[in-house]
C-alpha cells in the first residue's frame with residue numbers, strides 16, 4: 150500500500166467553484182479519489198460509489214472543520230441531528246424518525262399547497278391564516294418523544310433540533326426548487342412533458358392530494374434528474390475514524406474526506422452522457438442510476454437525509470402548481 154500521494158495543489162483552484170471543477174475533471178480521467186492540500190492539511194475527496202461506500206457509515210464522524218469541537222456551525226445550529234455524533238445522534242434519530250412517518254407527512258400536504266399558492270401569487274402570508282385543524286407536527290413530536298428510559302429531549306436539545314431543521318430543510322429545498330424552475334425554462338420539450346404529466350393527474354384541480362403525489366409519472370423522474378444534474382447539496386464531509394484504504398491509498402485517521410456528490414452525479418463511469426439533462430435516464434428499465442450509491446442527493450446509509458420525503462413532497466406540490474399555472478416556453 151502506498152501512503153496517499155502528495156498531489157500538488159493545482160494552481161487554478163482558488164474557490165469552491167474551481168474545486169468542484171477540478172474534482173469533476175478528474176472523474177473524466179477515471180480517477181475515483183483525489184487529494185488536495187489546504188496549507189499543511191490534506192483533504193481527500195471521493196467521486197465514485199466504490200470509494201465512498203465505506204465512508205457513509207456512522208463510525209466516521211461528521212467533519213466540522215479542523216478546529217473541532219467548537220465550530221461556527223455548532224454555535225449556530227447547536228448539536229442537533231445533522232452535526233451530532235455517536236450516541237447522541239443515535240438517540241435523537243430514534244426520537245425524531247416518527248416525525249417523518251408517512252401519516253405525519255400527509256398532514257403537511259394542505260400546508261404545502263397553501264404555501265405554494267402564496268409563493269406563486271407573491272402575496273405575503275397573512276398572520277393567523279393557518280387553518281386550526283389539529284394535526285401532530287414536528288414540534289409536538291419534539292416535545293413529547295421519549296426514549297426507552299422515559300426521558301425526552303431537554304430544552305437545549307429541542308432548540309438545537311429546531312435550528313437544525315430550519316437550516317437543513319430550508320436552503321436545500323429552496324435551491325432544489327429554484328433549479329427545478331430554471332431547468333424547465335432551459336428545456337422546453339421536457340417542460341411540455343412535465344406539464345402533460347401534471348395535467349393528466351390533476352385535471353382541472355389546483356389542489357395536489359396525497360394520492361396525486363403517487364400518480365405522477367414523469368414529474369418524479371424530472372425532479373430526480375434535477376437532483377442529479379444540479380445536486381443541491383454538492384458535497385458532504387467525514388473525518389475518518391480509523392485508517393482507511395481508498396482505491397489503494399492509505400488515509401490516516403482524522404483526515405477530512407469529502408464525499409463529492411456533484412462529481413459522482415457527473416461521473417462518466419456511472420452515468421451515460423452525464424452532461425445531458427435527461428429525466429428518461431431514471432426510467433425503471435434504464436440501467437443508468439441503478440447503483441444505489443451512484444445517485445445520492447440525500448446521501449445514503451444511516452446518516453441519510455431524514456427529511457427527504459418531506460422535501461420531495463414539497464418540491465412536487467410546488468412544481469406541479471407552477472407548471473399548471475402557466476407554461477414558461
Ligand code: HEM
Nearest residue numbers: 230231317318321322325382385447448452454455456460
Ligand atoms: C432537496 C432538499 C434536501 C437535500 C438535497 C438534502 C440533502 C441532505 C444530505 C446530503 C444530508 C447528509 C448530510 C451529511 O451527511 O453531512 C442530509 C441530512 C439531513 N437532512 Fe436533508 N436534504 C434536503 C431537505 C431536508 C429537509 C426538508 C429536512 C427537514 C425537514 C432535512 C433534514 C436533514 C437532517 C436533520 C439531516 C441530518 C440527518 C442525520 O445525520 O441523521 N433535509 N440532507
